[in-house]
Amino acid sequence: MDEGTELSLTIAHIVQRLKGxxxxxxxxxxxxxxxxxPEIKLESLREDVRSFLKTSGWERKLQNAVYRELHIQLPPSHPTAPPExxxxxxxxxxxxxxxxxKRVLKSLNSMSTELGVPLARMRPAVEQKELTNKWNExxxxxxxxxxFRPVYAPKDFLEVLISLRNPNHDSSEDVSTRSHxxxxxxxxxxxxxxxLRRAYSELNLTTGQLGIDDHAHIHPDLFESEYVQIGKKVVAEQDSAAAQQYSRQGCSTGLRADLWALILNSTNQPQDVMHYEQLKAGVIQHDLLVxxxxxKDVKLTASNDDYYFVFEDFLYQVLLCFSRDTAVLEHFKYNSATPPKSYIQGKVGDEESAVVYPPNGVIPFHGFSMYVAPLCFLYNEPSKLYSVFREMYIRYFFRLHSISSSPSGIVALCLQxxxxxxxxxxxxxxxxxxxGAQPLxxxxKWMVRAFSGYLSTDQLLLxxxxxxxxxxxEVVAVLAAAVFAFRAENLMEVTSLASAEAVLADxxxxxxxxxxxxxxxxxxx
Amino acid sequence: MSGSAEDVVPVSCTIKPPVYLQIGDGKADTAHSGVCVVDVNLPFGKPVNIEEITFKNYYTAYVTVRLLRRSPGQEAPAKWCTALRDLPLMDNPHTEGGSQDYYSIHRTQMQAEADHVVSVRLILRQPSSAWLTFSLEDVKIFPHLEPDPEKEVSDWLSDLTLVDQHPDLEGLPDPQTVSSSIQQMWALTEVMQTNQTTASIGRFDVDGCYDINLLSLT
Structure with missing residues (x-):
């Protein structure tokens, strides 16, 4: 397929997605x-309408929407390639x-039967009312x-990744010639x-960085003041691409919420607020085992965390709504995972009764709430917090718990x-x-959560x-290696896995x- | 794609079993072969003008395409020519990138005219010893379709337009493809507008019911 055809396919694809x-x-x-x-003239209608849309900012909004599609858009694939x-x-x-x-589903099924708790049921009216009243607490x-116990923890998943093998890979000479x-x-x-140096050139030693050059003993005139000014301009311009480029050197605390929302094109329009309310209604109507x-996960993780325990209520709201959001299903087109299927009222095989469970197709595991927790520092409006989290999930976080060959996928991060x-x-x-203390x-556990819950929040946001x-x-894998490098001297002295873990515990x-x-x-x- | 793979039927051809080249008699030698030859015979007596060759890769690092062509109307024996030499299919022969991807080789990519072809020879190379085997799957050859003879313009005119068009098309999408797809999209949205109810409204229940007791494992 030549480049021209590929490009016109991409254009057609984006046009189709944006049209609706x-x-x-x-x-x-x-x-x-x-x-x-009055300034719109009939004789130059086309140009006048165009320039109106440009000056009134709608062109920029369209650009940002196209930019978003390019990020989540399916990579150019061959026309004969099947969806999988x-x-x-x-x-x-x-x-x-x-x-x-299959393992995860079996464990969910058995949890449901053992505890006698249905996977999903309609809440009785009394219960619905009760939940509505205590939604904020x-x-x-x-x-x-x-x-209840978590369906799986990161270490179960690691065992699966360790046992992953390519059946066409020659492993006969492993022990002798190749380093294993x-x-x-x-x-x-x-x-x-x-x-990596070429790809991450903005992180080099001579470029200013938030997280380094904004240190208290460095005069703000050297870097920080001007950089923050540029950040304000980027926000004022409302340009996703510029915001993304800017974010490579870090976002200042005051601008981060706006810059991230801009990069992710999460604009929190009235219809997003409405969508959030709809999801809330879904939570109130139906009770799910998940x-x-x-x-349980929030109680085990965020509620025990010095930084995040105050956000407990926010986390419930966002995560429960997330589980009801069928818009998340779209990311399964490019995620190696497949949403679990079920039949309502046990009508197995009846395609009319086929549903996805949970409605968003994502089964939470131990630590899942930590993907949301750091965002609570940035957004205090639930619907905004929600839309930023959802976008982060369908762009990045899903890759941390599905088996794939993507360069951002957890397998590649571990290998890197x-x-x-x-x-x-x-x-x-x-x-x-x-x-016996394999570094991985x-x-x-750090990488599966993109370090959330392990770093102090200011550092995590950087x-x-x-x-x-x-x-x-990728930068997650780099940081994990850098942490080992930083603690190398101490680690060289330890003699057991437990003591190595102790060196890296905090x-x-x-x-x-x-x-x-x-x-x-x-x-x- | 060029619109061909969708509606054009591939040429029925015989794909011979792959032959892996070995040094020596091959049986005693345990080292993997790094070269493999796959012959594709086109229907006897019916030379084909090739538009596109498509296949799914299986750990082949480079592919070379050779064509056996017969000049039309002449009794001279058919001649082999190399249409494409060592096209990389994997980003790095030692790692996965591209190892199981779908590919197509279009006639415009070939250095020789892919006309009057009686046989195609694919020479596969895999220099890395990391893999147990390598091959190509689902090899299909699509014929080049001549434009409708009724609509065909005289040679000098089509030559003229070709000369005109070529420099402009560098690096740009095929305008016809774009315009036709956009027109199609436009038509689609017109349909959508008159038929608004098909849009997803985000409901996960079926007629208000979402009672589930067991997940399906199949």
Whole structure:
């Protein structure tokens, strides 16, 4: 397929997706209304309407919408490729994901039967009313959740990734010739430091960074003041692409909420508020078993966290609404995971009664609420918080718990982390492996949550600035390796997995940007 | 795509089993072969003008396409020519990128005219010893369709338009494809506007019911 055809296919695809959108009808209405204005002349109608849409900011809104489509848009694929190829091109990865899903579903099914709790039921009217009344204080409720356990924890998932093998990969010479130091045995292509330096050039030692050059003892005139001014301009211009580029050097605290919403094109229009209210109604009407998993997860993670416990009620609201959102289903076109299916009232096989469970197709696991928690610092309006979280999930977070060959996928991140350590800290890697403390076993939990809950929040948000800025989760693997590099001296002295874990137990004092910068740009290669 | 794969039927052809080249007698040698030859025979006596060759890759790093062509109306024996040499199918022979992707080779990519072809030879190369085997799957050959003879314009005119068009098209999408797809989209939205109810309204229940007791494992 030549480039021209590919481009025109992409254009047609975006045009199709935007035609049905609210933005399309809004622009159409604006164009119709502007006809009453005196400066619109009949003889130059076309140009006049165009320039009106440009000066009134609608053109920029359209640009941002196109930019968003380009980010979540399906990658150019061959016309004869089946849909599952778009989900994941490697057959053995699809198979591994499917069998993992089956395990998760079996465990959900047995939880439901053992506890005698239906997966989904309509709430009686009394209960509905009760929930409506305490919507803003769901945290005060202390239901007995001791019988519920998370469907899986990151370490269960890690075991699946470790056992992942390519059936066409020659492993006969493993022991002798090839280094099999690491746990991940899949031959994916991951970037080494020289390649990362080119890709992350804005993080180099001479470019100003928020998270480094805004330190208290550095005079703000050197970098910070001017950089914040530029940030204000970017927000005023309302340009997604500019905001994304800006975010590579970090977003200042005052502007971050606006910049992130701009990058993600989460504009929080009246219809988004309405959508949120609709989801809320869905929560009130139906009781789901996964709600208990969400409650349990928030109680186990965020409510115990020094930074996040105050947001407990927000987290319930957002996560419960998220589970009812059928708009999330669209991301399964490019996610290797497949939403679980069921039949209402047990009418198995009757396609009319087929439904997805939960309605958004995402089964929460232990730690899931930590994807939302840091965002609570930025947005205090639930519908805005919700739309930013949903966009973050369908762009990035889903990749952290599905098996795929994507460069931002968890498998590639694990491999990249191991490769970076093996290449640049071989002695450390060897030592840890010898004492039975495989580095990935320690770092995996950080990466699955994109470090949420492990770093102090200011540092975490600086890290997520770069995820958004570079539209990739790669920087998560880099930071994980950089943390090991930073603690290398101490780690070389430990003699057991437990003591290695102890050395790396508290990351809340770390400054992420200096660590990443030094690891990428000041490591001898 | 060029609109061909959708409505044009592939040529029925015989794909011979792949032959892996080995040094020596091949049986005693345990080293993997790095080169494989797949012959595709087109129907006997009916030379084909090739529009496109499509296939699904399976761990082949590079493919070379050779064509056996017979000059029309001449009794001279058919001659082999190389239409494409070592087209990379994988980003890096040692890693997964592109290893199971779908590809098509269009006649415009070929260095020789893909006309009057009686046989196609695909030479596959995989220099990496990381893989147990490599091949191409679902090889299909699509014929080049001549424009409708009734609508055909005289040679000099079509030559003229070709000369005119070529420099403009560099790096740009095919305007006809774009315009036709946009027209189609426009028609689609017209239909949508008259038939608003088809839009998703985000309901997950079926007629108000969402009572579920068991997840389907199939």
């Amino acid at each position: 959108s609210h933005l399309h009808s809004q622009i159409e209405r604006q164009a119709k209304e502007c006809l009453h204005q 190829h778009l989900k994941e091109p490697l057959a053995y990865m699809r198979k591994a994901q499917a069998s993992w899903e 769901m945290g005060t409720d202390e239901p007995d959740l001791s019988r 130091w690491g746990l991940i045995q899949v031959p994916l292509n991951v970037r080494d430091i020289p390649q 709600d208990n998993l969400i409650y 982390f191991e490769r970076l350590l093996q290449t640049h800290l071989p002695q450390l890697f060897y030592h840890l492996r010898q004492i 076993r320690i770092a995996f 890290l997520w600035d770069r995820i958004l800025g570079y539209d990739s989760l 990351l809340s004092t770390l400054k992420v940007m200096p660590l990443i910068q030094i690891f990428l740009f000041a490591t001898a290669i």
